[in-house]
Amino acid sequence: MDNRKILVAGIGLIGGSLAKAIKINPEHTVLGYDLNEQSLDYGLKNGIIDEAYTDFKHAAQNADIIILAAPITETIELLEMLDSITFERKVIVTDTASVKNTVIETAEKLINQQIVFIGGHPMAGSHKRGIEAAKSHLFENAIYVLTPTKRSTEKDVHTLKEVLTPTKSKFIVLKPEEHDEMTGVVSHFPHLIASSLVHQAKKWQETHAFLPKLAAGGFRDITRIASSNPELWQDIFYHNRRKMSVLLQEWIEEMMHLKSLVDYNEKQEMINYLKTAKTYRDGIPTKDGGAIPAFYDLYVDIRDQPGALASVFKILADYEISVKNIEILEIREGITGVLRLSFYTEEAQKKGKKYLEQNGYETMIQN
Numbered sequence: 001m002d003n004r005k006i007l008v009a010g011i012g013l014i015g016g017s018l019a020k021a022i023k024i025n026p027e028h029t030v031l032g033y034d035l036n037e038q039s040l041d042y043g044l045k046n047g048i049i050d051e052a053y054t055d056f057k058h059a060a061q062n063a064d065i066i067i068l069a070a071p072i073t074e075t076i077e078l079l080e081m082l083d084s085i086t087f088e089r090k091v092i093v094t095d096t097a098s099v100k101n102t103v104i105e106t107a108e109k110l111i112n113q114q115i116v117f118i119g120g121h122p123m124a125g126s127h128k129r130g131i132e133a134a135k136s137h138l139f140e141n142a143i144y145v146l147t148p149t150k151r152s153t154e155k156d157v158h159t160l161k162e163v164l165t166p167t168k169s170k171f172i173v174l175k176p177e178e179h180d181e182m183t184g185v186v187s188h189f190p191h192l193i194a195s196s197l198v199h200q201a202k203k204w205q206e207t208h209a210f211l212p213k214l215a216a217g218g219f220r221d222i223t224r225i226a227s228s229n230p231e232l233w234q235d236i237f238y239h240n241r242r243k244m245s246v247l248l249q250e251w252i253e254e255m256m257h258l259k260s261l262v263d264y265n266e267k268q269e270m271i272n273y274l275k276t277a278k279t280y281r282d283g284i285p286t287k288d289g290g291a292i293p294a295f296y297d298l299y300v301d302i303r304d305q306p307g308a309l310a311s312v313f314k315i316l317a318d319y320e321i322s323v324k325n326i327e328i329l330e331i332r333e334g335i336t337g338v339l340r341l342s343f344y345t346e347e348a349q350k351k352g353k354k355y356l357e358q359n360g361y362e363t364m365i366q367n
């Protein structure tokens, strides 16, 4: 592979994570551009980028490949700025935006023949933002959608995939329209519903001050994504507004149907409704092949007593098993609770299970 200069414009959570992954290949030089100079300093100090730029045009002219990883509206602005830059050679430009139609519409209108645009969307993330949260393994096993444009050849797509190979993600090619419809259903719309459920609970707390204490695992699970970056999600809803509006209308009608099942106690119809949902939900792949990033979860029963968590982590540390995330589900005073440990790999999950069980813990892997 050639030595390439790759510019990441917008080195936040996603741009920083891509920069970290790309730098795993020592042949590549990563240039960083961001409006936030503190992020550039952080990137340089922590070896996430090799060179920092505060002038986008200057940075772009030094790059072979450009990854736009700013918020969607700003990504479109950066793309428009590229159109007036004179490049000495062809430059492959991609983005990371969660919605593709508005970005691709802009890309197709570019007149600069040196720019070859291929849309991109690494389908993994977190509720955090900024370069400090960037991880080189963020996209491991996740779907990475590519949306080629009229000017991009198969060779260009191959070159881009080659540069992104260290992300260890799984590339799929989609049309912008089908991408936005699917992500609208399984990623964007659920965020709207999660936020609305939180609003409903907040409103009812005015009547029942004790309500948050009753918020058990189910409520926490379904509203986890309501803790994500609000500016990012407003930008996503705006750019995918046509699909969001259709989905909202469908949802309102579905809720009216459910209301009639409840109001008229349509017992069998309600059971059927829940059964159909359960069967479909149980069949959604969570590991290889799913768009949802692979989380290798292990559920561990723990007692609510001092040192319970410390002893679990001591066992994992003794066997050098890294944990990606932890969550305490439904722990109540004096009784057993459940700890959800998420591991980076299936191997770590299996090892964690084995060693915790050897030390007397009850564990479960949910498939």
Ligand SMILES: NC(=O)C1=CN([C@@H]2O[C@H](COP(=O)(O)OP(=O)(O)OC[C@H]3O[C@@H](n4cnc5c(N)ncnc54)[C@H](O)[C@@H]3O)[C@@H](O)[C@H]2O)C=CC1
Pocket (backbone or CB within 6 Å): 009, 010, 011, 012, 013, 014, 015, 033, 034, 035, 036, 039, 069, 070, 071, 072, 074, 075, 078, 096, 097, 098, 099, 121, 122, 123, 124, 125, 126, 127, 128, 129, 130, 131, 232, 236
């Ligand atoms: N957060 C997530 O879970 C995911 C986000 N995405 C997409 O990735 C993109 C970036 O999102 P995050 O990294 O989460 O946001 P972030 O807020 O962590 O990072 C955005 C970065 O862009 C910089 N920025 C803002 N305007 C800029 C401009 N005009 N020029 C240069 N830099 C600018 C900010 O200073 C910040 O460093 C968005 O388009 C989003 O739709 C894609 C997959 C997952």
Ligand SMILES: O=C(O)C(=O)Cc1ccc(O)cc1
Pocket (backbone or CB within 6 Å): 097, 098, 122, 123, 124, 125, 126, 186, 187, 188, 225, 228, 292
């Ligand atoms: O699953 C989700 O919806 C997430 O929370 C992670 C995420 C957020 C934004 C994306 O564009 C892709 C993935």
